[in-house]
Amino acid sequence: MTYSDPIISVDKLTKKFGSFTAVNAISFQVMKGEIFGFLGANGAGKTTAMKILIGISRPTSGTATVAGYDIYKQTEQIKKSIGYMSQRFSLYNDLTIKENIEFFGGIYGLTSRQIREKSDALVEKLGLQDKFNRPISDLPLGWKQKLAFSVALLHDPKIIFLDEPTGGVDPVTRRMFWNMIYEAAYRGVTIFVTTHYMDEAEYCNRVSMMVDGKIEALDSPARLKEKFGVNSMNDVFVRLARNQDKAKVQ
Amino acid sequence: MLVSAALWDINLNKMQMEIRIESISKSFGDVRALVDVTFDVNAGELFGLIGPDGGGKTTLFRILTTLMLPDSGNAVVAGYPISDYQAIRRSVGYMPGRFSLYPDLTVEENLKFFASIFGTTVEKNYELIRDIYVQIEPFRDRRAGALSGGMKQKLALCCALIHRPKVLFLDEPTTGVDPVSRKEFWEMLDRLRQDGMAILVSTAYMDEASLCDRVALIHQGKILTTDTPANITVTFGRPLYAIRTSNVYEVTRDIESYAYARTIYPFGEHLHYTDKREKPDPIELEDFLRGKGHHDIELTAIEPTIEDAFMELAETHSQILTQ
Numbered sequence: 001m002t003y004s005d006p007i008i009s010v011d012k013l014t015k016k017f018g019s020f021t022a023v024n025a026i027s028f029q030v031m032k033g034e035i036f037g038f039l040g041a042n043g044a045g046k047t048t049a050m051k052i053l054i055g056i057s058r059p060t061s062g063t064a065t066v067a068g069y070d071i072y073k074q075t076e077q078i079k080k081s082i083g084y085m086s087q088r089f090s091l092y093n094d095l096t097i098k099e100n101i102e103f104f105g106g107i108y109g110l111t112s113r114q115i116r117e118k119s120d121a122l123v124e125k126l127g128l129q130d131k132f133n134r135p136i137s138d139l140p141l142g143w144k145q146k147l148a149f150s151v152a153l154l155h156d157p158k159i160i161f162l163d164e165p166t167g168g169v170d171p172v173t174r175r176m177f178w179n180m181i182y183e184a185a186y187r188g189v190t191i192f193v194t195t196h197y198m199d200e201a202e203y204c205n206r207v208s209m210m211v212d213g214k215i216e217a218l219d220s221p222a223r224l225k226e227k228f229g230v231n232s233m234n235d236v237f238v239r240l241a242r243n244q245d246k247a248k249v250q
Numbered sequence: 251m252l253v254s255a256a257l258w259d260i261n262l263n264k265m266q267m268e269i270r271i272e273s274i275s276k277s278f279g280d281v282r283a284l285v286d287v288t289f290d291v292n293a294g295e296l297f298g299l300i301g302p303d304g305g306g307k308t309t310l311f312r313i314l315t316t317l318m319l320p321d322s323g324n325a326v327v328a329g330y331p332i333s334d335y336q337a338i339r340r341s342v343g344y345m346p347g348r349f350s351l352y353p354d355l356t357v358e359e360n361l362k363f364f365a366s367i368f369g370t371t372v373e374k375n376y377e378l379i380r381d382i383y384v385q386i387e388p389f390r391d392r393r394a395g396a397l398s399g400g401m402k403q404k405l406a407l408c409c410a411l412i413h414r415p416k417v418l419f420l421d422e423p424t425t426g427v428d429p430v431s432r433k434e435f436w437e438m439l440d441r442l443r444q445d446g447m448a449i450l451v452s453t454a455y456m457d458e459a460s461l462c463d464r465v466a467l468i469h470q471g472k473i474l475t476t477d478t479p480a481n482i483t484v485t486f487g488r489p490l491y492a493i494r495t496s497n498v499y500e501v502t503r504d505i506e507s508y509a510y511a512r513t514i515y516p517f518g519e520h521l522h523y524t525d526k527r528e529k530p531d532p533i534e535l536e537d538f539l540r541g542k543g544h545h546d547i548e549l550t551a552i553e554p555t556i557e558d559a560f561m562e563l564a565e566t567h568s569q570i571l572t573q
Contacts, residue, residue: 041430141304169302170305178516183499197455
C-alpha cells in the first residue's frame with residue numbers, strides 16, 4: 001500500500017512560551033490512511049504540537065493544515081473533522097455507556113436517529129449489550145479505552161488523534177486495541193498516535209522522533225532501524241535521545 | 251563450630267527475607283482487589299510485581315507500607331508484622347505512583363524535610379543518594395512543582411532513600427516515562443540492590459521484567475506465577491512462531507480463519523502465532539497464507555518473551571474463572 005495524499009501538512013511550526021521554544025520549526029506530512037507514530041521523550045514538545053494540530057492552541061509561527069483546514073482560521077472545522085482520545089481524558093465515568101454515546105454524538109451534531117444506529121452497532125461490535133446502562137466506571141480500563149476509541153470515531157472523522165491510548169492496559173487488550181486501530185486505518189481513517197511502548201512504534205507505517213522541540217528523524221520503522229544500525233525501535237529512540245544529551249554536555 | 255554455623259544459617263535466613271506475604275486478600279465492595287497473594291522478597295533482591303492497571307498492585311503496596319489493612323492474611327516487612335506500623339514506617343522507603351512531594355518546597359527543602367522526619371540528616375546518608383542527587387543538584391533551589399517529570403521522579407527516589415531504608419517500595423516509577431529515562435531509572439535500581447536493599451517495584455511494562463531478579467505476574471488481583479524471568483518464559487510450553495509481513499491487518503484476519511490457529515497477536519514488527527496442535531506445520535501455514543495472496547511471509551520459530559507468558563497465563567486464568 002502506498003500513501004500519496006497528504007491529510008496533515010505542517011511547515012516550520014513553532015510554539016514559544018516566553019523564552020522557551022517548546023516546538024521548534026517542525027515540518028512534516030501525514031498521508032491519508034496512514035498510521036503515523038508521533039514519538040519523543042517526556043517534555044520533547046509532542047503534546048504542545050498535538051494541541052496545535054487539533055485546534056486548541058495557536059502556534060507562534062509557521063503554518064499547518066489538518067484535513068484541508070487552516071490551523072489559524074478554521075479550528076472549528078478541524079474539530080469537526082477529527083476524533084481525539086487520550087489516556088487521561090476519554091469518557092465520563094459517572095455517565096452510562098448509553099449516556100456517553102448520546103452526549104458525544106450530540107456534541108458532534110449527530111441526529112438522534114444517527115446516534116441510535118451508531119450506538120446499536122457499536123455496542124454489538126464490542127459485546128457490551130448487558131452493560132449498556134451501567135456507568136463507565138464499572139468497566140475495566142482496557143474496555144473503557146476500546147469504547148473511548150469507538151466513541152471518538154462516532155462522527156466518522158477523517159483523522160483520529162490518540163495520545164498514549166494504551167498506557168497501563170493489559171497486553172491482550174492492548175493488542176485488541178491495536179486491531180481496532182488497524183481496522184480503522186484499513187477503512188481509510190488516518191491515525192496520529194503517541195506511545196511510550198516502542199513495540200507499538202513498530203505497528204506504525206511511519207514514525208517521527210521528536211527531541212527538544214525538533215523532529216530529528218522521520219521514516220518507516222524498518223528504515224529507521226537500518227539507518228541507525230540497530231534491531232529495535234527502542235534502540236533507535238535511545239540513540240537519538242542520548243546523542244542529544246551528549247551534544248548538550250559538550 | 252557446627253552449632254554456631256547452624257545459628258548463623260538461621261540468622262542469615264531471618265535476615266534475608268525482608269518481605270514475606272502470606273495469603274493476603276482485600277476486597278472493596280464486590281471488587282476483589284487481591285485474592286490470596288503469597289510471595290516473598292529477599293535482601294539484595296530486585297523483585298518486580300508485573301501486571302496491568304487494575305491488577306491490584308497499588309493495593310498490595312498500600313497494605314505492605316501499613317496504609318491499609320488486609321481483610322485476611324499476614325505479612326512481615328523488614329522483620330515486623332504489618333500491625334507494627336510505627337516500626338515498619340521507620341524501616342521502609344515508599345515512592346507512590348502519584349507524585350507526592352511538596353510542590354511549594356524546593357528540591358533541597360524537600361530532601362531536608364524528609365531527612366528530618368526520619369530523624370536523620372542529608373549529610374549522614376548522602377553516599378546512598380549521591381549518584382541520583384547530583385543529576386538534580388543544579389536545580390536544588392527550584393520548587394519541586396516546577397521540575398520536569400524525570401526530575402520529579404529522581405527527587406522522589408532520593409526522598410524515599412534518605413533514611414537508608416531496609417526495604418524500598420516503588421509503585422510504577424516508570425509509568426508514562428520515555429524509554430531513555432526508564433533505562434536510567436533501572437540502572438539506578440541495579441546499583442541500590444548491590445547495597446543489600448530489598449526492592450519491590452511494580453510496573454505495567456512487561457519488558458522491564460527481564461531487569462528483575464525475580465518477578466510475580468499479577469492479574470485481576472491474583473498472582474499468576476512467581477519465578478525468575480528466565481524460568482517464566484520456559485513455562486510457556488508450546489511452539490511459538492514469529493511472522494513477518496508488510497500487511498499485518500489482512501494477514502491477522504486471514505490467520506483467524508485458519509483451522510488450526512490458536513492465537514495471533516501483533517508483537518512489534520512481527521505477529522506471534524500459536525497453533526492448536528502440539529506439532530504445528532509451518533509449511534502448511536505458509537502455503538495457506540500464499541493461497542490467500544500473501545507472498546512476503548517470513549515464518550520463524552522463536553523463544554517466548556515474558557509478555558507472551560503473561561498473556562498465556564492470564565488467558566488460562568480467565569478460562570478457569572469462567573468454567
